[in-house]
Amino acid sequence: MSIDTLRKNNKAQLLLGLLTGIAFGFLLQKSGVTNYNVIIGQLLLTDFTVIKVMLSAVLVGMIGIYVMKSAGVVRLHCRMGSVGATVIGGLIFGAGFALLGYCPGTAAGAVGTGALDALSGVVGIAIGAGIFARLYPVLASTILNRGAFPAETVPELLGIRPVVVVAGVAVMILFLFWGMQVFGL
Amino acid sequence: MAEGAGTYVRVKGYILRECIVACRDSMIEWFTMVTWSPYLAGAGIGVLIWTAFLLSDHPLGCSTGFSSTAGMVEAGLSGGKAREMPYYQKFIPGINWSWMLIIGVVMGAFLSSYLSGTFAVVAVPSFFAAAVGPDAGFRLTVALIGGILVGLGARWAGGCTSGHGISGTLQLALSSWVAAACFFVGGILVAGLLFGFRFP
Numbered sequence: 001m002s003i004d005t006l007r008k009n010n011k012a013q014l015l016l017g018l019l020t021g022i023a024f025g026f027l028l029q030k031s032g033v034t035n036y037n038v039i040i041g042q043l044l045l046t047d048f049t050v051i052k053v054m055l056s057a058v059l060v061g062m063i064g065i066y067v068m069k070s071a072g073v074v075r076l077h078c079r080m081g082s083v084g085a086t087v088i089g090g091l092i093f094g095a096g097f098a099l100l101g102y103c104p105g106t107a108a109g110a111v112g113t114g115a116l117d118a119l120s121g122v123v124g125i126a127i128g129a130g131i132f133a134r135l136y137p138v139l140a141s142t143i144l145n146r147g148a149f150p151a152e153t154v155p156e157l158l159g160i161r162p163v164v165v166v167a168g169v170a171v172m173i174l175f176l177f178w179g180m181q182v183f184g185l
Numbered sequence: 186m187a188e189g190a191g192t193y194v195r196v197k198g199y200i201l202r203e204c205i206v207a208c209r210d211s212m213i214e215w216f217t218m219v220t221w222s223p224y225l226a227g228a229g230i231g232v233l234i235w236t237a238f239l240l241s242d243h244p245l246g247c248s249t250g251f252s253s254t255a256g257m258v259e260a261g262l263s264g265g266k267a268r269e270m271p272y273y274q275k276f277i278p279g280i281n282w283s284w285m286l287i288i289g290v291v292m293g294a295f296l297s298s299y300l301s302g303t304f305a306v307v308a309v310p311s312f313f314a315a316a317v318g319p320d321a322g323f324r325l326t327v328a329l330i331g332g333i334l335v336g337l338g339a340r341w342a343g344g345c346t347s348g349h350g351i352s353g354t355l356q357l358a359l360s361s362w363v364a365a366a367c368f369f370v371g372g373i374l375v376a377g378l379l380f381g382f383r384f385p
Contacts, residue, residue, distance in 0.1 A: 007242050016241050017282035021289015023233055024245065028290065029297035030218070031226030036310035043369075043376035045384035049223045054351055056227025061234040062355035074238040078353070079343055081360020089341025090349075090364045094371015096334025098379060099327055101310065103346035103368075104339060105247035107332070108287050112294030116308040116321075117328040122251070124332020129248065130255030131333065132340035133272035139341070140271075154357040165357055177224070 003073070025109045028053075034109035036101040036117070043098050048185045052177070059173045066166050076153075083147030100124070219301045234352055243282055244356070246348025248339035250287035253278040255336075316380050342367070 006012055025034075031053045032038045041047025068074040097103055100121045102110050107125060110118030132139075151157035155165045230245075237245050256278025259267035267273060298304040308321040317323070339345040342364045344353055350368060353361025377383075 003239065006240060013241055013282045014280070014285050017285030018289040018292075020233060020237055020241070020245070021286040021291075022293035022296070023289075024230065024286070025290035025293025025295075026297045027221075027226045027229045027233070027293075029294040030221040030301075031223045032220050033223075034294050034298075037312040040310075040312055040376060040380070043372045044380060044382075045373065052223035053227040053230070054346070056224045057230035057234065057351045058355040060228045060231025061351065062231075062357070064231065064235040065238055065355060068235065068239060075242070076356045076358075077244045078356055078358035079360055081343070081358075081363060086342050086360045086364045087367050089338050089343070090367025091338070091371040092334055093338025093342055093345065093364075094368045094373075095375045096331045096336075096338055097346075097368060097372040098375035099331025100335050101313070101328070101331070102335075103247070103350075104251055104287075104335060105290060105345065105347045107335075108247065108290040109294035112291040112296075113298040114304050114306040115310070116306065117310065117313075117324050120325040120328040121332035121335070124329040124334075125248070125251045125336035125339070126254045126258070127329075128333040128336020128338070129252040129340050130259060130336075132337050133252065133255060133259070133270055136270075136272040144341075149359050149363070151359050154359050154362060157359055162357065169357070 024105070025112055028106055028109040029113060034102075034106050034113050034115075034118075036110065036115065039103075039106060040098075040101050048180055052180070055173045055176065059170055062166055062169060066162060078152045080152055081149045082145055083149075084143035084145060086149070087147075088143065096128070216297075217300050217302070219303055230351065231355070234355065241282055244348060244352035245286075246283065246344055246352055247287060247290070248336070248345040248348060249276065249283040250285075251336055252276050252340055253281065253284045254287075 028034050032049050033053055038047055038049050042050035065074060065076075069076060093103075100107065102118050102121055104122075104125050107118045107121045111122060149157075153162070155162040158165065234245050237243050252272075253276070256267060256273045256276070257280075259270075260273075260278065268278070295304065309319050309324045313324055335345070339348075342349065343360065344350075344364060346365075346368060349358075349361040349364040354365055
């Protein structure tokens with residue numbers, strides 16, 4: 001079976017989605033980030049677990065995805081952003097993030113660990129997503145396209161080859177890890 | 186001679202059995218640990234993103250599944266009319282890869298917490314109880330309001346901490362780096378206003 005037939009096999013994809021989710025939920029819980037105290041600790045800058053998990057995933061994921069992309073076996077899924085969509089949406093998300101103490105993935109994970117407040121949170125997230133779908137026609141014609149970003153990716157923006165940016169980001173992440181160890185964060 | 190061969194087989198069988206037992210015990214120990222190194226767990230998530238891209242041509246994002254849930258509930262209530270809404274034409278709600286992902290996350294986190302003996306039904310996390318109070322109704326209300334803002338903001342920005350924050354930034358998507366920065370700027374400011382700035 002080729003990769004393409006697997007990607008188009010609906011039932012196999014449902015199973016793969018479930019298995020990916022199980023592994024993701026397992027890793028999120030084991031890393032500690034399904035815990036409210038850990039996430040609020042990150043936002044109060046007293047616990048850096050969330051950043052360590054995220055940047056480790058970015059470091060490993062980035063190198064693998066760019067290697068596979070250059071081999072021609074995967075394609076990127078980048079979307080154009082804008083001030084009206086990315087910045088405003090991002091800040092609304094951030095405010096909710098602090099109130100809820102979980103993001104969509106970690107809230108689902110926290111439900112699995114028995115957190116009832118996360119259950120209330122996931123109901124809220126679905127309601128919020130529904131509200132956005134309702135508002136979408138109005139927002140799309142007013143602010144979502146305001147201040148469109150000049151490029152889709154960072155290498156395009158800087159006008160340098162992706163491999164150089166990958167190396168730069170990798171060094172930056174390793175430097176941050178080193179810094180966090182030095183300062184005992 | 187025959188006896189020697191028998192001893193050899195017995196010794197080999199013993200060593201093999203001991204190896205399997207040791208391997209199994211260390212696996213059990215590994216799976217029942219309360220926490221793994223955040224660096225190691227994060228690296229595991231990175232590998233999971235390789236397989237999601239390769240096998241499913243999909244970034245690892247969690248908010249799309251919630252949009253599907255909202256769409257399916259709306260379609261159920263409106264007798265299918267909601268499916269004609271422009272947003273649901275763009276992101277067709279349904280039981281798909283992204284929706285199954287969320288179900289999997291709940292199951293995986295349950296499995297992990299159950300195996301490590303940390304599964305516990307709790308309404309008010311200890312930090313919130315100490316900082317605000319132990320009232321469950323209040324915590325559930327705050328979580329509901331926070332959740333609504335998270336869902337609204339994630340769809341507004343086109344992704345959440347996993348879709349933009351991890352999958353998008355590792356593809357070097359400009360919108361994802363900006364979104365991730367805004368998630369944390371907004372989160373750090375509001376958390377500081379709510380609980381008091383504590384850094385350094």
